[in-house]
Amino acid sequence: MDNLTSADFSAPSNRKDANKNTQRVLSAAHKLFADKGIEATMEEIASEAGxxxxxxxxxFSSKTRLAAAVVTDVFLKVKEKQLEVVQMAVPADRKMRLLxxxxxxxxxxxxxxHSLGLHLATAGELGDDMKTSLMSGLEGGVWKVIIQGQDEGLFREGDPVLMELLIINMINPDLILxxxxxxxxxxxxxCVTDMILLGLTRR
Structure with a gap:
């Protein structure tokens, strides 16, 4: 399940009031999960949302699914920032660090x-789906930076898509934890970028 959004974790509804409530719940959950992590309760979130x-x-059928919706929204915002970096006019090695x-x-x-997302991606009912979603955040950007680095003479020759695949699978939630x-x-x-650049840099 690639490119998940928060809507993938909530019960669908055609009612405007239900969708408005969903947004209020997500906003409240974002605030409380940021502060308390998984310790935030459904009762606290409901109270905050009114x-x-x-x-x-x-x-949201469970707190796990609500947490996954919040985490997914956050990581989509992170991906947007990473794509902005890919478009920047800076050398490839600097760009890789910025990513x-x-x-x-x-x-x-x-x-x-952030930590909640890493844990969701490594355990429980949403482990595989969340891991796929979080890892997709880097896909499509790293290989472009690698090609730039090869053109600049900074990075070793090789298939940039294969190199991206190796990097993405190396930088997984288990490793970060x-x-x-x-x-x-x-x-x-x-630490991570030092290791990546050590492998990419021409000698």
Whole structure:
């Protein structure tokens, strides 16, 4: 299930009031998940949204699905920023660093939602779908940066799509969580990019 959106996790409805409630619930969930992570309760989210718990449960069958909807919205915003970086007029090695620095910025900007997304992608009922969705955030951008680096004489020759595939599968949620056990989250992008550039740079 590629390119998920928050709508994929909510119950569909043709009623305008139901869709309005869905947006209120998502807004409240974003605020509370950023602050409390998965510890935020459906009751707290309902109260923040100004609706009943039953309304939340009708729109989202479980807290996991509600959390996944919020995480998906956040990662779509991150992907938009990464695509902006791909279009920037800077050298490819700098561009590669910027792509992964967005990870660190999003961790600070969205509080515990970022970590929540990593956990959803590695465990539970949504593991495989969430992992596919999060990884798709880098697809299509990295190979363009690799081609630029090859044209600039910075990166080694080779199939850029294959190189992108290797990078994306190396930078997966399991790795990020394990790295975070050893180093602070804001140091992970530099660590990851150093390793990527070590493999890409011509010698």
């Amino acid at each position: 609706v009943g718990v039953g309304t939340v449960q009708r729109r 992964f620095e967005i990870f660190s910025a999003s961790h600070r900007q969205y509080g515990k939602i 394990k790295l975070n056990e050893r180093i602070p989250a804001d140091e992970i992008p530099k």
